[in-house]
Amino acid sequence: MLPNTPRRAVYAGSFDPPTLGHLWMIRQAQSMFDELIVAIGINPDKRSTYTVAERQDMLCAITDNFPNVKIEVFENRFLVHYAREVQAGFIVRGIRSASDYEYERSMRHINSDLAPEISTVFLMPPREIAEVSSTMVKGLVGPEGWTETVKRYVPPAVYQKMIAEHHNNA
Numbered sequence: 019m020l021p022n023t024p025r026r027a028v029y030a031g032s033f034d035p036p037t038l039g040h041l042w043m044i045r046q047a048q049s050m051f052d053e054l055i056v057a058i059g060i061n062p063d064k065r066s067t068y069t070v071a072e073r074q075d076m077l078c079a080i081t082d083n084f085p086n087v088k089i090e091v092f093e094n095r096f097l098v099h100y101a102r103e104v105q106a107g108f109i110v111r112g113i114r115s116a117s118d119y120e121y122e123r124s125m126r127h128i129n130s131d132l133a134p135e136i137s138t139v140f141l142m143p144p145r146e147i148a149e150v151s152s153t154m155v156k157g158l159v160g161p162e163g164w165t166e167t168v169k170r171y172v173p174p175a176v177y178q179k180m181i182a183e184h185h186n187n188a
Contacts, residue, residue, distance in 0.1 A: 024053050036152075036173065037176070039147045041080055043110065043112050043141055044056060044081055051108065062093070079175035097109060099132070108136065112142070113142050126138040
């Protein structure tokens with residue numbers, strides 16, 4: 019890396035919806051780098067609950083107090099190639115469990131084969147949010163009392179969106 023080049027990182031995911039775990043990762047990563055790109059990865063084989071625009075809006079709302087964070091979208095390319103395109107020297111990944119570790123370790127080696135100049139940084143969220151995932155949060159929606167339960171796992175702006183979405187679909 020050149021001496022005056024900003025330290026730029028990419029943190030990618032589906033963020034469907036963004037959780038407190040995602041926010042923790044963003045908060046940590048933005049403090050470590052000059053610039054953090056939060057990249058919504060589009061997987062055509064995966065059916066999303068929220069549109070890309072809705073996920074962008076939610077991510078913008080929960081990161082508006084981080085001036086060095088940008089929200090972007092990428093699709094149909096490897097994350098490491100996207101990182102190279104945006105001139106990021108780092109990819110940030112979260113590890114919540116042993117299975118995450120095994121998967122992320124393998125991906126880190128593949129990414130290193132494809133772009134050895136890009137480093138992977140692993141962050142481990144605290145225990146109280148380590149089990150939180152978008153899939154888990156979506157699975158909680160619906161049964162009686164779900165609103166109070168879900169509120170514990172997502173940022174307020176995301177919670178409001180989920181409540182509005184549920185009422186619109188009810």
